[in-house]
Amino acid sequence: MQLIAFSKPLKNFSIDQLVKAGNECHFDGFDMCVRKGFPITPENALTTLKETTGVLRSNALDIPLITVDTDLLLPSDARASLILKAMDNADVRLLKLGYFLFEPDQQDYWVEVDKARLAIAGWQDLGRKYDVKICCHVHSHCMLGVNCASLSHIIKDFDPEFIGAYIDPGHMVIEGEEFSTGAAMVKDYLCAVALKDVNLKRIEKNGHGSLNKEWIKAGAGMVDWTSVAKELNRVKFQGPYSIHMEFDFEERNALSSLKQETDFFRNALNYN
Numbered sequence: 001m002q003l004i005a006f007s008k009p010l011k012n013f014s015i016d017q018l019v020k021a022g023n024e025c026h027f028d029g030f031d032m033c034v035r036k037g038f039p040i041t042p043e044n045a046l047t048t049l050k051e052t053t054g055v056l057r058s059n060a061l062d063i064p065l066i067t068v069d070t071d072l073l074l075p076s077d078a079r080a081s082l083i084l085k086a087m088d089n090a091d092v093r094l095l096k097l098g099y100f101l102f103e104p105d106q107q108d109y110w111v112e113v114d115k116a117r118l119a120i121a122g123w124q125d126l127g128r129k130y131d132v133k134i135c136c137h138v139h140s141h142c143m144l145g146v147n148c149a150s151l152s153h154i155i156k157d158f159d160p161e162f163i164g165a166y167i168d169p170g171h172m173v174i175e176g177e178e179f180s181t182g183a184a185m186v187k188d189y190l191c192a193v194a195l196k197d198v199n200l201k202r203i204e205k206n207g208h209g210s211l212n213k214e215w216i217k218a219g220a221g222m223v224d225w226t227s228v229a230k231e232l233n234r235v236k237f238q239g240p241y242s243i244h245m246e247f248d249f250e251e252r253n254a255l256s257s258l259k260q261e262t263d264f265f266r267n268a269l270n271y272n
Contacts, residue, residue: 001239002028002064003265005258006194009245011038013254015055022061025259026266029062031096031192031242034083035069042068042079045086053090064240065094065135065192072098075122084130094191094240096135096166097123100144100154116144116154120163127162135166135191138182140174140213147175148182155189164191169223170198170244174213179224180231187235195265196244197221215246217257218264225268233270241269 005021007013007030013021018030032052034040040048053063066087072079087095100116102109123134138151145151148167155163165186171194172182183190198221199214219225243265249257 001237002062002241003262003269004029004031004062004064004240004242005262006031006067006242006244007033007038008067009249010254010258015039015052019056019059019061021255021258022056023059024255025262027243027262028240029056029064031065031067031240032063032092033068034066034086040066042082045083046089049086049092050090053092063090063092065096065242066092067096068098070098073100074119075126080123080126084126084132087132088130093131094133094135094164095127096137096192099137099139102142102144104142112144113153120154120158124158124162128159133162133164133191135164137166137194138168138171140171147172147177148185149177152185155186158189160189163189165189166192166194168194168196169225169228170194170196170215170221170246173198173222174200174211179228183231183235190235190237193232193237193239193241194244195241195261196246197223217247218261219268225265229269241265 005027032040034042034045040052056063068083102112127134136145136151136155138145138147140146144154151165155165167183167186167190169179172179197216197218199216200222201212201214202209203212243261245258245261
């Protein structure tokens with residue numbers, strides 16, 4: 001099991017600051033963004049990813065997982081082979097893919113599922129070539145894979161050695177999916193878990209109710225982390241767990257906020 005921090009909210013951190021964050025907050029490494037505008041980009045990944053992992057590993061930290069741009073969906077994309085080659089050279093074995101968008105009023109669900117599965121088949125081949133597992137993230141609202149049930153339509157029958165499910169209890173709450181049921185659907189593919197908390201609020205809409213979400217500090221939201229931990233222990237999940245910290249915080253207090261999140265999840269997940 002690894003408890004790691006998503007580097008998205010730490011975009012402006014230097015590598016020395018990342019080392020400091022890991023040492024002070026006592027987590028195990030990073031879910032590292034390899035994206036345009038970040039220190040590691042698809043274009044420089046071949047050298048920069050290996051250099052960064054080398055520095056981190058020399059400080060008892062790791063990068064078990066990278067997250068790419070949300071629009072990187074096709075294995076034929078020029079960025080794909082560049083990134084996977086860089087990962088293989090740096091011995092980083094999990095990649096979080098972008099998102100297959102879905103507009104119910106404009107697209108046929110099953111047609112889009114077939115398109116996504118065609119792309120996943122190509123990713124499986126690419127993953128096999130570079131020994132990298134491609135992880136599909138559960139994400140609410142206008143996506144394929146809004147919950148584990150939908151995600152299973154995309155990844156079912158692929159090789160779990162190279163295609164994985166990156167599940168997210170916060171997004172599952174938004175979509176109303178029971179965590180244990182969702183996890184059971186994708187347990188053979190389970191490769192990573194995102195950690196963030198959410199509140200759901202009723203708002204007025206045309207004389208009736210609607211739903212609004214608010215990302216919030218861990219423990220102050222609606223995710224039942226006791227049940228999440230119990231279920232993940234039951235299926236013997238070994239990590240990584242990625243702390244997302246999606247709520248608003250002052251950049252100068254990023255380290256303090258990250259330590260609070262780390263401490264909470266270390267306790268909630270019975271992680272030593």
